[in-house]
Amino acid sequence: MTFPHHLPSISIVGVGHHLPATVQDNASLCQTLDVTPEWIVEKTGIEQRYIAAPDDTAWGYAVAASRDALAMANVAPEQLGLIVCCTFSGDYQFPPLSAKVQQQLGATHAQIFDLQANCSGFVAGLTVASDRLRVDPSVGYALVIGVELCSRYIDRRDTNTAVYISDGAGAAVLGPVAAGEGIVASAFHTDSSNYEAVRLRGGGAAFANNGRPFEAAVDLMEMNGIATWKQAITHLPPTIRRACAKAQLELTAVDFFVFHQANLRLIEYLVRKMGFTMAHTFTNVAQVGNTGSASVAIALSQAVRGGHMRRGSRVVLAGVGAGFNFAASVWNWTLGAE
Known part of the structure; x- marks a missing residue:
């Protein structure tokens, strides 16, 4: 969509991310695969990936990334009117991950929902959130998070998935900006x-x-x-x-x-x-x-x-x-x- 000129301008005003402590390089991964580290780099360019620890959580990653984004934006959690979590590997089937993030951040005024569009989810989430902010300025600020713990669903012996898949979270705070700026x-x-x-x-x-x-x-x-x-x-x-x-x-x-x-x-x-x-x-x-x-x-x-x-x-x-x-x-x- 193209936004009408009479609506407020919305942009990303802060970003943050969080990665696991454990890094798995190709040499380590290839101990369970029938390919070489050199083959992985030649075909994919990937040299390593991040793997969540057994007690790590999607909500924990999402909150860590969100706190960094909020700090950059100089926005307090209580100023958030919307939290969108983009994920297909949340901690539970339901309730939504975004509700746990709202709880942990203390964002008591924020509407919440999860968005599942697979790997394009964060881009879709930014558009959904910016749409909401444009038509209802009272929302104030929105927090959009992309978070995955996909390693929990991977066969480490499967070259088709194990070579690529990694864990982590990223977040963006959206808010009003000068006319002509932003999305x-x-x-x-x-x-x-x-x-x-x-x-x-x-x-x-x-x-x-x-x-x-x-x-x-x-x-x-x-x-x-x-x-x-x-x-x-x-x-x-x-x-x-x-x-x-x-x-x-x-x-x-x-x-x-x-x-x-x-x-x-x-x-x-x-x-x-x-x-x-x-x-x-x-x-x-x-x-x-x-x-x-x-x-x-x-x-x-x-x-x-x-x-x-x-x-x-x-x-x-x-x-x-x-x-x-x-x-x-x-x-x-x-x-x-x-």
């Missing part, structure tokens, strides 16, 4: 023809675990990497172009991209396909891996905190998630030096 337009697309290509069936209503013994083929994550690659290169660039068209911005005028960190080779391909260089993006997938809905959020936080993004830049956030669903948003950026 400008968003675009979304779904191609459900490969609905079964990336999935976790166990625990869902069709594969309830009530009285059913654990079955690895159902209760652990399945991922078809080739299908994911084809979906991403086919649909993500057009989705980005549609968002730019809504923003009345030529694609060539984009200054910076932050992509879902699925695979470094995929990001390199997408950047080249759209006519840019790697200098126009920030990547952390080599060191962090694929953190699902947290991926764009963590990369965004690291990019801002590392001084990679400049105030006034035209920025595109873009992700692809299982289903397959695609999300892109265009921003007149407001964090960082001029």
Whole structure:
């Protein structure tokens, strides 16, 4: 959507992230796989990933990232009118993770809900939250979190998933800014023809675990990497172009991209396909891996905190998630030096 000019301008005013203490490098992972560390780097660019400890929680990660984002934004929890948790590996089936975050932060005035759009969830969540802030200024500020503990659902002997999947959380605080700043337009697309290509069936209503013994083929994550690659290169660039068209911005005028960190080779391909260089993006997938809905959020936080993004830049956030669903948003950026 493109936002009408008479509505308030909304932007990201603070970011934060949290990663586990445990790092697993390729050499360690390959002790349970039939591939080499060099093969992993050649195919994916990933050198290591972060793995949550047994007593870590999704809510704990979400709260830690949120506190960093709130501190940067200089926003108190009681100023939040909305908390959106983007995740597909929350601690419980229900109640929603966002309710626990609201409780732990003391954000007593915040509406809460969880958003499940797989790895594009954080980009979708930012648009949903900015929509809400624009139409109802009394909301004040919104907190959008991407958080995953996906390692809990991975067979460490499965090359298709274990190579990629990592744990972590990222958060962004959204609030009012000067006219013309912040989010400008968003675009979304779904191609459900490969609905079964990336999935976790166990625990869902069709594969309830009530009285059913654990079955690895159902209760652990399945991922078809080739299908994911084809979906991403086919649909993500057009989705980005549609968002730019809504923003009345030529694609060539984009200054910076932050992509879902699925695979470094995929990001390199997408950047080249759209006519840019790697200098126009920030990547952390080599060191962090694929953190699902947290991926764009963590990369965004690291990019801002590392001084990679400049105030006034035209920025595109873009992700692809299982289903397959695609999300892109265009921003007149407001964090960082001029």
